[in-house]
Amino acid sequence: MTDATIPAGASPQAKDSLLVPDARTRKRNASEARFRAYGLGAIVIAVIMLLILLFTIITDGIGAFRQTYLTIPVTLDAQQLDPSGNRDPEDLKKILTLTYGNMLNGAVEGVIAESGIQVADLTEKDVNDLISKEAAAQLRNRVLANPELIGQTVESRVLVNGRVDGYYKGRVSMASAALDGNTSPQQLQLADALKDAGLLATRWNWAFLSNPDASDQRPEAAGVGIAILGSLYMMLVVLFLAVPIGVAASIYLEEFATKNRLTDIIEVNISNLAAVPSIVFGILGLAVFINFSGLPQSAPIVGGLVLTLMTLPTIIIATRASLKAVPPSIRDAALGVGASKMQSVFHHVLPLALPGILTGTIIGLAQALGETAPLLLIGMVAFVKNFPSAPPEGLFDPASALPVQVYNWTQRADPAFIERASGAIIVLLVFLLCMNLLAIYLRRKFERRW
Amino acid sequence: MNDMRILERSVDQTDAKISAKDVQVYYGDKQAIKDVNVDILDKTVTAFIGPSGCGKSTFLRCINRMNDTIDVARIEGSIKLDGEDVYDKRVDPVQLRARVGMVFQKPNPFPKSIYDNVSYGPRIHGLARNKAELDEIVEKSLRGAALWNEVKDRLQEPGTGLSGGQQQRLCIARAVATQPEVLLMDEPCSALDPIATGQVEELIDQLRSEFSVVIVTHSMQQAARVSQKTAFFHLGYLVEYGDTDDIFTNPRDPRTESYISGRIG
Ligand SMILES: Nc1ncnc2c1ncn2[C@@H]1O[C@H](COP(=O)(O)OP(=O)(O)OP(=O)(O)O)[C@@H](O)[C@H]1O
Numbered sequence: 001m002t003d004a005t006i007p008a009g010a011s012p013q014a015k016d017s018l019l020v021p022d023a024r025t026r027k028r029n030a031s032e033a034r035f036r037a038y039g040l041g042a043i044v045i046a047v048i049m050l051l052i053l054l055f056t057i058i059t060d061g062i063g064a065f066r067q068t069y070l071t072i073p074v075t076l077d078a079q080q081l082d083p084s085g086n087r088d089p090e091d092l093k094k095i096l097t098l099t100y101g102n103m104l105n106g107a108v109e110g111v112i113a114e115s116g117i118q119v120a121d122l123t124e125k126d127v128n129d130l131i132s133k134e135a136a137a138q139l140r141n142r143v144l145a146n147p148e149l150i151g152q153t154v155e156s157r158v159l160v161n162g163r164v165d166g167y168y169k170g171r172v173s174m175a176s177a178a179l180d181g182n183t184s185p186q187q188l189q190l191a192d193a194l195k196d197a198g199l200l201a202t203r204w205n206w207a208f209l210s211n212p213d214a215s216d217q218r219p220e221a222a223g224v225g226i227a228i229l230g231s232l233y234m235m236l237v238v239l240f241l242a243v244p245i246g247v248a249a250s251i252y253l254e255e256f257a258t259k260n261r262l263t264d265i266i267e268v269n270i271s272n273l274a275a276v277p278s279i280v281f282g283i284l285g286l287a288v289f290i291n292f293s294g295l296p297q298s299a300p301i302v303g304g305l306v307l308t309l310m311t312l313p314t315i316i317i318a319t320r321a322s323l324k325a326v327p328p329s330i331r332d333a334a335l336g337v338g339a340s341k342m343q344s345v346f347h348h349v350l351p352l353a354l355p356g357i358l359t360g361t362i363i364g365l366a367q368a369l370g371e372t373a374p375l376l377l378i379g380m381v382a383f384v385k386n387f388p389s390a391p392p393e394g395l396f397d398p399a400s401a402l403p404v405q406v407y408n409w410t411q412r413a414d415p416a417f418i419e420r421a422s423g424a425i426i427v428l429l430v431f432l433l434c435m436n437l438l439a440i441y442l443r444r445k446f447e448r449r450w
Numbered sequence: 451m452n453d454m455r456i457l458e459r460s461v462d463q464t465d466a467k468i469s470a471k472d473v474q475v476y477y478g479d480k481q482a483i484k485d486v487n488v489d490i491l492d493k494t495v496t497a498f499i500g501p502s503g504c505g506k507s508t509f510l511r512c513i514n515r516m517n518d519t520i521d522v523a524r525i526e527g528s529i530k531l532d533g534e535d536v537y538d539k540r541v542d543p544v545q546l547r548a549r550v551g552m553v554f555q556k557p558n559p560f561p562k563s564i565y566d567n568v569s570y571g572p573r574i575h576g577l578a579r580n581k582a583e584l585d586e587i588v589e590k591s592l593r594g595a596a597l598w599n600e601v602k603d604r605l606q607e608p609g610t611g612l613s614g615g616q617q618q619r620l621c622i623a624r625a626v627a628t629q630p631e632v633l634l635m636d637e638p639c640s641a642l643d644p645i646a647t648g649q650v651e652e653l654i655d656q657l658r659s660e661f662s663v664v665i666v667t668h669s670m671q672q673a674a675r676v677s678q679k680t681a682f683f684h685l686g687y688l689v690e691y692g693d694t695d696d697i698f699t700n701p702r703d704p705r706t707e708s709y710i711s712g713r714i715g
Pocket residue numbers: 477482500501502503504505506507508509520522555
């Protein structure tokens with residue numbers, strides 16, 4: 001074809017100048033330039049998508065890390081809180097949240113009067129509802145943990161309700177408050193006045209990371225503490241089960257098992273297992289671990305077991321791939337000096353495969369960390385208010401998990417929970433980022449041995 | 451026919467360290483070694499020569515059962531080490547390989563330090579009682595492989611950071627360090643310069659006083675220099691086996707003659 005295009009008279013000796021690219025070169029360069037443009041385009045699209053995602057999550061969720069508090073002195077009247085006067089913890093527990101609530105209301109009214117705040121048409125309800133319904137319970141817990149506070153006047157940082165908090169985060173306006181049964185423009189004006197008096201401020205909110213979930217009416221108190229703990233416990237279970245089992249299985253399959261039909265079938269099935277939808281593992285977990293084995297619902301141990309099943313194929317595939325990548329000459333070298341199979345694997349092959357195994361394992365764990373569907377089926381979606389105890393017993397206590405908490409909060413009506421859900425996503429992303437950084441670090445560290 | 455009788459007579463000789471009888475090796479359906487009978491003597495250097503792909507490495511790897519690691523490889527016949535069949539079911543190949551060391555065709559140091567490369571064998575076989583003894587073995591082996599002067603100041607650096615020829619000598623040192631009875635060397639000098647080659651040949655000559663050495667080489671001169679016995683392989687057959695001097699001065703088979711005079715190869 002090319003021959004045909006050569007002009008009949010052209011002599012084969014005639015040489016073109018190197019300074020002028022010929023037609024073939026121009027064509028080749030053009031196609032290379034086009035390919036580079038496609039690649040660049042793909043990357044730009046991917047980066048834009050990622051930025052949009054991160055931008056929306058961060059703008060929605062950053063608010064969860066800031067919270068509006070009222071700082072007021074509260075007089076913990078010994079008469080009311082400890083009528084018997086002996087500071088007996090059992091007696092102190094008999095005093096209900098209601099008493100503390102009244103005490104807080106009194107304190108709020110006190111500061112309003114003291115700082116001479118005047119708001120037209122301010123009702124009693126506006127004042128009492130300014131602070132969160134959770135505030136009284138938090139004060140009670142503080143006193144129960146610290147009975148010597150009774151009888152003193154303590155500076156307390158009190159949560160304000162979700163609407164007022166939303167007002168300072170731009171979620172609520174005077175106009176929307178006028179239509180809202182849960183707040184009123186007067187209440188917001190009161191908050192503004194308190195803010196001017198330096199008593200009310202929106203500040204950094206560590207409590208989001210440590211608080212348990214809260215009920216529908218108290219978004220301002222909700223946190224991811226139990227969810228983080230539950231996810232952590234599940235990761236522990238996965239780490240202690242999936243890693244040893246997965247690595248041992250891969251070493252056996254790759255280095256010791258004779259290659260025959262049976263091992264072929266096993267290999268195909270492991271690859272298939274990696275593609276099974278996660279919800280199927282949830283059904284399996286429900287049937288086997290809860291209904292058959294009788295393990296408790298909502299427990300990290302069950303979640304961990306289900307996630308172990310899900311993670312195993314990932315770990316096995318990654319481990320086998322990195323074992324395969326070790327040059328056979330290394331095995332020969334070890335066997336050649338009289339090392340046994342096992343010595344050659346553990347002294348030489350495994351150290352070389354380690355970076356790959358670690359990366360695969362961490363990616364598997366990261367996948368498990370973000371998994372939601374199977375956890376819904378085994379009841380990890382339940383509302384949990386009490387922290388699980390320390391492992392190993394804590395593995396059997398009810399807990400939540402980060403991705404499930406996100407799902408859970410997006411189901412709730414109050415828009416404040418959208419902020420919480422995005423905040424939980426940020427926490428989840430930070431964890432994933434840390435795990436991936438760890439994977440990169442370990443990879444670098446162990447690869448230097450080559 | 452005449453050859454066969456000579457071979458059979460030599461089988462009866464008692465100083466045969468390794469004695470192969472009717473060895474056939476198959477890779478799947480393909481036969482790589484055909485009817486090989488050979489006696490390798492103790493305290494002797496035996497050279498395997500022959501054109502590329504004729505089965506020298508294959509046969510060498512049969513002697514210490516390295517072919518066990520190749521799934522498709524199958525071997526028939528018997529190979530005896532000191533009168534014991536190495537393919538007997540009761541033989542543990544790991545124990546065999548500790549006695550029959552090997553230097554591979556391609557240098558394959560462990561991706562560990564030079565010191566660890568050489569000390570690995572002695573360590574797993576418990577040849578040294580303490581660190582001092584181990585140090586001594588390492589130094590002696592590296593000196594033997596003509597590498598000591600180049601690496602004595604950087605024993606803790608990775609063996610993979612050495613040049614190709616240095617890596618090959620490191621592998622020789624590693625094989626020598628386990629103190630085998632037989633040392634199988636597959637083209638140990640293919641990546642070496644003439645000086646290092648000379649040093650390795652010197653080492654081989656020293657080793658002869660204690661071990662039996664089998665060396666595969668593509669260099670006729672090297673075979674003539676270091677070996678006492680030479681085996682010529684061609685297309686999987688052992689064509690001729692005898693004293694090195696005889697083979698080079700007075701080859702009996704026309705194929706041997708044309709190979710050593712450079713007409714096939
Ligand atoms: N692992 C293997 N699988 C299949 N066939 C093999 C394998 N190793 C070697 N062979 C075949 O066996 C024959 C002999 O190979 P071998 O490596 O023993 O040759 P050689 O004499 O050592 O050659 P060279 O001098 O090039 O190293 C060759 O035809 C080769 O293709």
